[in-house]
Amino acid sequence: MGVTPDGPAGRAGGGDAGRDCAVCGSAEWSFAELDAWSTRLGRLLIDRGVGPDRLVALALPRSLMVPAIFAVLKSGAAYLPLDPDQPADRLSHTLTDARPALVVTTAALSALLPGAAAPPVLLNAADTVATLAQQPATPITEDERVRSLSAMDAAYVIYTSGSTGLPKGVVVPHRGLVNLFATHRVHLMKGLTGRARVAHNASFVFDGSWEPLIWILDGHELHVLDEDTYRDDVAMVRYLADRRVDVVDVTPTYLRELVAAGLLEVGLRMLLVGGEAVDPGLWQRVCATPGLVCHDLYGPTEASVDAYGWDGAERVPYRLAGVRTYLLDSALRPVPAGVVGELYVAGAGLARGYLHRPGLSAERFVADPFGSAGERMYRTGDLARWTEAGALEFAGRVDGQVKVRGFRIELGEIESVLAAHPAVAQAAVVVREDVPGLKRLVAYVVADNTNSSRVAPEGGAARSGSAADGGNSSRVGVMAGELREHVARGLPDYMVPGAVVVVDSLPRTISGKLDHRALPAPEVGRCRMGAVRVPPREVVLCGLVAEGPRADRRDHRR
DSSP states (O other), X not given: OOEETTEETTOSSOSOGGGEEEEETTEEEEHHHHHHHHHHHHHHHHHTTOOTTOEEEEEOOHHHHHHHHHHHHHHTOEEEEOOTTSOHXXXXXHHHHHOOSEEEXXXXXXXXXXXXXXXXXXXXXXXHHHHHHHSOOSOOOGGGSSSOOOTTSEEEEEEXXXXXXXXXXXXXXXXXXXXXXXHHHHHTGGGSOSOOEEEEOSOTTSGGGHHHHGGGGGTOEEEEOOHHHHTSHHHHHHHHHHTTOOEEEEOHHHHHHHHHTTGGGSOOSEEEEESSOOOHHHHHHXXXXXXXXXXXXXXXXXXXXOXXXXXXXXXXXXXXXXXXXXXXXXXXXXXXXXXOEEEEEEETTOOOEETTOHXXXXXXXXXXXXXXXXXXXXXXXXXXXXXXXXXXXXXEEGGGEEEETTEEEEHHHHHHHHHTSTTEEEEEEEEEEEETTEEEEEEEEEEOTTTOOSOOOSTTOOEETTOOSSHHHHHHHHHHHHHHHHHHHHSOGGGSOSEEEEOSSOOBOTTSSBOGGGSOOOOGGGSOOSOSSOOHHHHHHHHHHHHOOOHHHHHHHO
């Protein structure tokens, strides 16, 4: 069987839905077709010299990513997902740093990649299609591979943001994926009767893309939504309803938008949420939907997607088999219940480290004093506490602490206070330095129109909380002023945002998380730079500084 850029030749939609294992736009693959095509491509990759611990980059349409991923895994190599829509500098850095052996792509997408990155395999080229058709579809044996596979061989490399501004590649072994699948198969998949339809709406450059992908290994039907569908709230909800999708996995930021678009009315049977902390009010709302089973999952890329979770409105702890979580103090001692500690993850889900970054790997993957000899644990940077019931309760990030005007501030604490206001649906607080040398706290809020009659932005424009002109901007300013006073009633003056910006929605990154860089700048001329209450001593001091040096002061200093 040949292949087109959209899927298996001869089966572009309209097939027998009962035998489909993957639906990718207009292309529908049966289990037999997916297995045969990925096996043929796997053999082609072996013929090109790849094998265990070699990287194969994938820059493909979403309709071909699933079979291509399985092809790379069958060859024994690890895949490196690429998004040609990402900035050229990031793509160039990723390819230069990762040094893949091959790049599997199409003629059109190859033009968007940096030149001479690696030898290309163009799937829609005539010679490639002909070569694939000649490859046997029988299972690949160990003798055909460069060497035998082991559980610690790399399965994929995902690049995540780094503190230095350069992304770093996380090397995830087969052991982590096997453990993820084995645990979720028992805990999640067996929670639904019969064959489920599962939506794949995550970017493949995001490790959360494995959350829906593993369902196909248990015989369920995977629906890979195209970019236009999953990036449009209404279109996605319509697709879920039309195709009677049972399971969807989204970030909390995206979940709120989908709920507003009617997600809870489409007949979902299971909701998976992860990637960020979920708002308690939103969580209770979705959990109250009749017939809907809800799971909140937590895990850094370095822990093979998931390391911990909570089930239902009661947030019953869900611990993945073979994965250990520790809350430790600065001396790596366990903290008692109710005391905040830093979260460490160890066990079967742990990644091997960072690609070509031994120093950073040694810094973040440290010896596990509670495990067997040679075992490591990953320092997540997340802060949490154990409840009396034995559940994890998050308390921010180690790197979420900032310093503004000499004060150490936990941004999550301000966000929690803002989110507690009945007029606020979502809140994010950042430190901006729009004027060099001048740092200030800026809050971004989405109004909750279900709980408040206060105005929210219209037409998508962000509005600064200090706007004082008439009409809608004036009413937004009233809301923002009230929010600043609300924060001032519960927090010290130095933690009150200097500006509040009301937005339609919080921008999302390609992985569905909050995109801090896309947050709009407040109107500098109209934003108060200080807090709501300014002590008299500070007013006098600011006035003296504003006057500048005067002759009489210079004489006095002499």
